[in-house]
Amino acid sequence: MKCPKCDYLDTKVLESRVSVDGRSIRRRRACLKCHHRFTTYEKEEELILQVKKKDGSFDEFSREKIIRAITMACRKRQISMDQIEAMVTAIEAQLRSEGDRVIQSSKIGDLVMKKLRQTDHVAYVRFASIYKDFKDPEEFVRELRGLKTNRETPTPGNNPPTN
Structure with a gap:
């Protein structure tokens, strides 16, 4: 995952949590270069009908x-x-x-x-x-x-x- 602050490509996952509805995962990440912390969400790709x-x-x-x-x-x-x-x-x-x-x-x-x-x-x-x-x-x-x-x-x- 690319850091939104410095564009460095290597980040570390600090914490992962399943959302309330169970359909996505919230991850807290830290950039290994500038140490900026940010949140990402991972969810299933929805089928477009x-x-x-x-x-x-x-x-x-x-x-x-x-x-x-x-x-x-x-x-x-x-x-x-x-x-x-x-x-x-x-x-x-x-x-x-x-x-x-x-x-x-x-x-x-x-x-x-x-x-x-x-x-x-x-x-x-x-x-x-x-x-x-x-x-x-x-x-x-x-x-x-x-x-x-x-x-x-x-x-x-x-x-x-x-x-």
């Missing part, structure tokens, strides 16, 4: 765009900003954990739909109508039937009690 759109163009991944889309779908619903943030954080974490630098926009849309379906069916249908580009009311009806069918199908461990 690109989104490949339907038309083949690329756009930088934007958390804010996802938040806006979900917020619009959830308007006048009992869904807090904290819940929306949690959904987006989970979606972003899943995308980053897969390690791909280029993500299809359809994958992001599918993940948003999955989270909304688990959270609020009205918000889910609102988002689906735009994402799937519904052209007529019958497409809404099909989507609603799909929701109803899935809700009526008992899942293991969640069977209705029998008398």
Whole structure:
């Protein structure tokens, strides 16, 4: 590490500490030539995500765009900003954990739909109508039937009690 005062290339690490969030390391250093003390931070290189759109163009991944889309779908619903943030954080974490630098926009849309379906069916249908580009009311009806069918199908461990 180069000394910021004299540009000498050899420094000594005096102390290292892991940050509160555990994602970076703070190091106190001293220059071996002029003895100037300074602090450096070491952190993991963040993966820059690109989104490949339907038309083949690329756009930088934007958390804010996802938040806006979900917020619009959830308007006048009992869904807090904290819940929306949690959904987006989970979606972003899943995308980053897969390690791909280029993500299809359809994958992001599918993940948003999955989270909304688990959270609020009205918000889910609102988002689906735009994402799937519904052209007529019958497409809404099909989507609603799909929701109803899935809700009526008992899942293991969640069977209705029998008398």
